[in-house]
Amino acid sequence: MRRLRAECPWKQEQTHRSLARYLLEETHETLEAIDSGDVQHLREELGDLLLQVVFHAVIAEQAGEFDLDDVARDITDKMRRRNPHVYGPDAGAEGVSHDAASVTEVWESVKAQEKQRDQVTDGLPPGLPALLYADKVIDRLERAGDASLVSRLASLAPQPAELGDRLLALVAEARADGVDPEQALRDAVRRLL
Numbered sequence: 001m002r003r004l005r006a007e008c009p010w011k012q013e014q015t016h017r018s019l020a021r022y023l024l025e026e027t028h029e030t031l032e033a034i035d036s037g038d039v040q041h042l043r044e045e046l047g048d049l050l051l052q053v054v055f056h057a058v059i060a061e062q063a064g065e066f067d068l069d070d071v072a073r074d075i076t077d078k079m080r081r082r083n084p085h086v087y088g089p090d091a092g093a094e095g096v097s098h099d100a101a102s103v104t105e106v107w108e109s110v111k112a113q114e115k116q117r118d119q120v121t122d123g124l125p126p127g128l129p130a131l132l133y134a135d136k137v138i139d140r141l142e143r144a145g146d147a148s149l150v151s152r153l154a155s156l157a158p159q160p161a162e163l164g165d166r167l168l169a170l171v172a173e174a175r176a177d178g179v180d181p182e183q184a185l186r187d188a189v190r191r192l193l
Contacts, residue, residue, distance in 0.1 A: 001051075001058040016056055023052045082110045108143060120144060120193060130185035131167075137189050 033042040057068040080087045085098045174181035
């Protein structure tokens with residue numbers, strides 16, 4: 001990437017902002033590859049996604065901000081902090097068992113200490129798709145102990161059945177009414193707060 005930045009005029013002109021759309025595009029292509037179940041396609045798309053990480057790291061390196069080693073070191077340190085069941089003093093101790101729920105609880109606890117958030121939406125990117133945004137907000141409200149809100153919301157919707165079909169029908173209904181379903185859901189989530 002350093003050579004490409006030195007010798008390719010297009011790559012020389014790129015910035016974090018100009019590359020943002022490609023990062024998003026490669027992320028969606030990686031998700032598509034996962035959904036397809038085609039491991040070769042996934043392998044290719046993971047490479048394209050990794051290229052974006054490397055590209056951004058080299059831009060930062062050339063600006064004197066950080067480099068790829070810093071990125072790798074930061075994520076390694078984070079994984080060590082958030083996985084004490086693997087890296088902590090009791091890791092692998094006989095008689096100590098961990099299930100996924102307890103591991104998630106510890107992860108969220110460590111993350112909360114690191115992030116020191118003041119509001120439920122702190123740290124949620126505003127550009128998340130509305131369904132993902134709604135899911136994240138409700139998850140955070142549940143973890144914050146706002147069970148009344150969650151149970152109130154649960155009572156509004158009929159139980160399981162074909163949830164995807166119901167969501168699709170609501171999107172079609174919104175479109176027929178001239179309503180942007182993404183924005184409508186985003187607005188509804190904001191009203192929760």
